[in-house]
């Protein structure tokens with residue numbers, strides 16, 4: 001009944017809307033051209049996402065491989081290869097992926113950072129993997145498993161690929177890497193973070209940064225949070241606050257103030273950031289990137305999110321920070337000029353670092369103005385045994 005009552009009004013609405021329709025006599029559109037434009041745009045989107053992944057993988061590889069000797073007990077071995085196959089994509093995407101990236105139904109080389117063993121041996125994106133360590137591999141899972149097994153044994157890895165109808169053989173060997181994989185997080189917020197075991201870079205940050213140098217500055221900073229055990233120390237501080245402040249109050253009053261936890265958690269926050277800046281500058285410089293751009297990167301990030309300027313518990317964009325960054329850059333430059341090893345000055349060097357310090361380093365004192373405010377870095381018992389695990393450098 002209600003529907004029947006509405007009908008005349010609906011008809012009136014349609015009439016009114018028709019009178020508002022565009023009146024220009026638009027040119028006829030060729031549907032083939034429309035289809036070609038759609039494909040062109042899809043190609044742009046695919047290439048753009050691959051370019052971002054490539055940048056993350058390339059810079060992540062450089063930072064992790066060139067700082068392995070400073071990652072102490074957290075060293076793994078890897079080859080930096082990641083494979084794809086058409087099964088990884090939806091049906092409607094496969095044709096484009098095959099055409100643009102050369103991905104096939106068989107395991108196809110996708111990620112291969114320029115400085116990685118595969119790239120140095122001559123492997124390329126689009127190579128179809130046939131054999132790993134003389135064993136036939138039918139899919140990427142088998143290919144990765146065969147590589148993992150060879151790394152575990154510390155063996156050289158012969159890989160037979162098909163390229164343009166030709167069979168080519170490459171022999172690669174895993175190299176040491178900092179055992180903190182760099183992963184993509186599909187969050188649009190301009191941010192990156194470390195969780196003690198991994199480094200996450202948000203998609204928003206990848207869109208924001210303008211060069212490999214800028215991304216290297218961010219990854220170096222986050223790697224320093226992990227190597228300097230800031231996450232673990234924060235949890236320890238918070239737990240102590242809980243035990244020493246919150247728990248007694250709960251026992252006496254029955255009310256949970258949750259103050260000790262908060263105080264403990266925020267303790268040394270700015271000190272951790274200064275330390276991550278300082279140590280991270282070394283990681284970035286050692287990987288061959290230009291650290292002179294780092295201060296301006298943080299300034300741009302502060303402009304993007306002005307809260308960052310005053311939010312003392314995260315990345316402090318204070319004037320002290322920029323002065324400290326410049327001082328760290330000057331310290332690194334000075335070491336370069338004098339042929340000294342590029343190693344950050346840590347108050348109490350872990351045993352594995354002390355052993356590697358050369359005589360020149362031992363003579364130098366830690367710069368007072370750059371010494372971290374937080375607790376000294378955690379001692380380590382020595383280099384971990386060869387883990388043999390291939391690391392996932394970038395996760396889509």
Ligand SMILES: [Zn+2]
Pocket residue numbers: 221225273276314315
């Ligand atoms: Zn930080």
